[in-house]
Amino acid sequence: NAGVTQTPKFRILKIGQSMTLQCTQDMNHNYMYWYRQDPGMGLKLIYYSVGAGITDKGEVPNGYNVSRSTTEDFPLRLELAAPSQTSVYFCASSPGANYGYTFGSGTRLTVV
Amino acid sequence: AQSVTQLDSHVSVSEGTPVLLRCNYSSSYSPSLFWYVQHPNKGLQLLLKYTSAATLVKGINGFEAEFKKSETSFHLTKPSAHMSDAAEYFCVVSDGGGTASKLTFGTGTRLQVTL
Numbered sequence: 001n002a003g004v005t006q007t008p009k010f011r012i013l014k015i016g017q018s019m020t021l022q023c024t025q026d027m028n029h030n031y032m033y034w035y036r037q038d039p040g041m042g043l044k045l046i047y048y049s050v051g052a053g054i055t056d057k058g059e060v061p062n063g064y065n066v067s068r069s070t071t072e073d074f075p076l077r078l079e080l081a082a083p084s085q086t087s088v089y090f091c092a093s094s095p096g097a098n099y100g101y102t103f104g105s106g107t108r109l110t111v112v
Numbered sequence: 113a114q115s116v117t118q119l120d121s122h123v124s125v126s127e128g129t130p131v132l133l134r135c136n137y138s139s140s141y142s143p144s145l146f147w148y149v150q151h152p153n154k155g156l157q158l159l160l161k162y163t164s165a166a167t168l169v170k171g172i173n174g175f176e177a178e179f180k181k182s183e184t185s186f187h188l189t190k191p192s193a194h195m196s197d198a199a200e201y202f203c204v205v206s207d208g209g210g211t212a213s214k215l216t217f218g219t220g221t222r223l224q225v226t227l
Contacts, residue, residue, distance in 0.1 A: 101156075
């Protein structure tokens with residue numbers, strides 16, 4: 001059972017480039033989330049989804065977009081990369097309220 | 113609104129001595145609370161969770177936490193630290209009242225274990 005799989009693990013982008021961070025889960029969880037982790041700041045919620053076709057903004061959505069066409073996949077899109085988006089990105093999924101999350105192993109993104 | 117405050121950004125203990133990582137929370141609902149651990153360059157792993165059942169919660173690797181409503185605290189403890197416990201620990205509160213079960217993370221406590 002793979003759990004939550006994120007790709008790529010590392011990426012360096014130039015300012016203004018775009019990319020998609022992939023996230024796939026095989027646990028049939030309805031809820032999926034994207035967080036970013038900056039040093040000393042904990043994790044901040046970027047976007048989340050409660051099911052296929054439904055997404056909503058979190059605490060720090062600016063500069064990002066998401067889609068949820070299937071239960072399994074929840075990609076995060078950066079359209080115009082900026083140095084402020086240098087961070088570690090975590091995808092997570094959950095079967096519902098109060099269950100806690102299963103996290104992916106993260107994507108370390110550097111924008112130069 | 114909900115929030116969580118981890119009172120120590122860094123804790124250092126000797127191997128074999130007790131561990132105490134402190135967490136206070138604020139929530140408009142009856143909260144669900146979690147502790148997650150993150151080892152260097154790894155993802156986050158659930159240690160334990162409180163969801164309005166027993167106030168003393170036992171987790172993996174010998175950790176436990178006690179929910180104290182009167183003190184709005186959810187401190188993490190372990191009787192005897194092991195070198196493998198060195199990691200970053202996050203206290204987390206769930207909104208509970210929403211449909212998406214969004215989690216709010218504390219800023220983390222880095223646990224150092226020395227010989």
